[in-house]
Amino acid sequence: MAVVLLTVYFLISNYLNLWQGWPGASTLPASWFGDATANAQAWIQGLLYPVLVVVAVIITWRLPHRSLMDDSQLWDATAAYVVRIAFWGVLLVGMVDSLISFLRVEEMLASLVGEELAGNLGRATFRGTYVHYPLLILATVVAALVRTISVSWLALLVVFAEFLIVIARFVFSYEQTFMGDLVRFWYAGLFLFASAYTLREEGHVRVDVLYSHLSHAIQARLNIIGILVLALPLCWIILSLGMWDRTSSLNSPLVSFEISQSGYGLFVKYLMAGFLIVFAVSMMFQFCSYLLRNLAIVLGEYVPEDEEEHHDVQPMFEDKV
Numbered sequence: 001m002a003v004v005l006l007t008v009y010f011l012i013s014n015y016l017n018l019w020q021g022w023p024g025a026s027t028l029p030a031s032w033f034g035d036a037t038a039n040a041q042a043w044i045q046g047l048l049y050p051v052l053v054v055v056a057v058i059i060t061w062r063l064p065h066r067s068l069m070d071d072s073q074l075w076d077a078t079a080a081y082v083v084r085i086a087f088w089g090v091l092l093v094g095m096v097d098s099l100i101s102f103l104r105v106e107e108m109l110a111s112l113v114g115e116e117l118a119g120n121l122g123r124a125t126f127r128g129t130y131v132h133y134p135l136l137i138l139a140t141v142v143a144a145l146v147r148t149i150s151v152s153w154l155a156l157l158v159v160f161a162e163f164l165i166v167i168a169r170f171v172f173s174y175e176q177t178f179m180g181d182l183v184r185f186w187y188a189g190l191f192l193f194a195s196a197y198t199l200r201e202e203g204h205v206r207v208d209v210l211y212s213h214l215s216h217a218i219q220a221r222l223n224i225i226g227i228l229v230l231a232l233p234l235c236w237i238i239l240s241l242g243m244w245d246r247t248s249s250l251n252s253p254l255v256s257f258e259i260s261q262s263g264y265g266l267f268v269k270y271l272m273a274g275f276l277i278v279f280a281v282s283m284m285f286q287f288c289s290y291l292l293r294n295l296a297i298v299l300g301e302y303v304p305e306d307e308e309e310h311h312d313v314q315p316m317f318e319d320k321v
Contacts, residue, residue, distance in 0.1 A: 002056035003232065004075060007239070007284050009052055011277075013045050014243050018255055025049065026244075069302050072292035079196050079285035084143035085136075086278045087154060090189040090271075092135040094157075094182050097266045100127070101178035105264050124257035127267045151194040158186045181266035192275045196282035199290065216304045220294035227294075231287045238280040250276055 016022040023038045025046035060066075100121055103109035110118040120126040161183045168174045198204050206212070211219060242250030252258070253273040260269050296302035 001060060001071065002053045003288055004078070004285060005052045005056050006049065007235075007281060009048060010239060010243075011281070013048075014251070016041075016045070018246060018251060024245075067301055068292045068296040068299070072289045072296065075285045075289040075292070076200060079200065079282045079289065080147075081143060082278065082282045082285065083151060083193050083197055084147070085140050086189065086193045086275075086282075087151060088139035088142045088146075089136045090154070090186060090193075091157065092139055093132050093268060093271065094185050094266070096131060096135060097127070097268055098178055098182050100131070101181075101264060101266055102176070105176050105178070124259045124267045124270075128257040128270065132268070132271065151190065151197045154186060154190045154193065158183060158190055161186060177260075177262040177265035181260065181262075181268065185266060185268050185272065188272050188275055192279040193282070195279055196286040199283070199286050216297055220297040223294045224291060224298070227287050227291045232284065232291075235280045235284040235287065238276060242276060242280075250274070 013022075013024065017024045022045060023042045025042060100109065103112065104118070104122065109121065112118075113121070121131070161179070165175065165179050165183065168179065211222065214222075242248050244251075246252065246255055250273050253270040256270070257267070258270045258273070259265070259267045293302065297304065
C-alpha cells in the first residue's frame with residue numbers, strides 16, 4: 001500500500017510543482033532562507049512522503065482481516081481502471097482531434113464554429129486545455145461505468161485507422177498528416193497500455209530454462225526478488241527521471257503542449273509523452289498486485305489452481321483476475 005500511496009502522491013506533487021507553482025520537496029535544503037510561503041510548501045511536500053508510509057502501516061495494522069489476496073485484487077482492479085481510462089482517453093481524444101484537424105484542413109471549421117474559435121482551436125494550449133482535458137475527464141467516468149473493454153479493442157482501432165488510410169490514398173488519392181498521426185497515437189497507446197494488461201493475463205513471454213519446471217513456491221520467491229530488484233525500481237526510474245522538474249523528458253512536453261511540426265496534424269504529441277506515465281503507473285500497481293499474490297503463495301495463504309488437487313489445504317481466496 002505504501003508504494004501505491006507514494007506513487008499517487010508523487011503525481012499529485014508533480015502537478016502542484018508544475019501548474020500551481022509549488023517549489024517541491026527537492027528544494028528543502030535550499031529553502032531555509034527563502035520565501036516563507038514557498039518554504040512551508042516545500043516542507044509540506046517533503047514531510048508527506050514519510051507520513052504516507054506511516055499511514056499505510058496504520059491502515060494495514062487496523063485491517064488485520066484483509067488478506068494478501070484481497071489487496072492483490074484491489075491493486076489489480078486499480079491498474080485495470082487506469083488502463084481503461086487511458087483507453088477511453090486516447091479513443092475520444094483521437095476521434096475528436098481528428099475531426100477538428102479534418103475540418104481545419106478542408107477550411108470548414110470557421111464556418112461551423114466562427115473565426116475566433118477556429119483560430120483558438122489552431123493553438124495547442126487552447127485545444128489541449130478546452131478539448132483534450134475535458135475528454136480525459138469524461139474518460140474517467142466512462143471507464144468507471146464500462147468495465148468490459150479489452151485493450152485488444154485498441155488494436156482493432158489501429159487496424160481500422162490504417163485501413164482508412166489505405167482506402168483514402170489508393171482509391172480517393174486523399175491523404176492528410178492527421179491520418180498518420182492518429183495511427184501513431186493509437187499504436188503507441190496500444191503498446192504502452194497493454195503492458196500491465198498483458199502482465200495481468202500472464203501473457204508476457206518468459207525466456208527461461210529452469211523457471212517453468214520449478215515448484216510454485218520457488219517461482220513465487222523468484223518473482224518477489226525480480227519485482228523488488230528490477231520491476232518496481234524500473235517504474236520509479238521512469239517516473240523520477242521523466243518528472244523530476246519542468247525540463248524533464250516527460251514534464252517538458254506536457255507543460256508546453258508540444259505538437260508535431262505539421263500544423264494540420266493532431267495536437268497530441270504531448271499526450272504521447274504522458275503514455276509513459278500511464279505505463280509506469282499501471283505497471284507499478286500491477287507489480288504490487290503480483291507481489292502480494294506471490295507473497296500469498298509463499299506464506300501458504302493461496303494455492304495456485306494446478307496445485308489445489310494435490311494440496312490438502314484449499315486456497316482462502318480464488319484468483320479471479
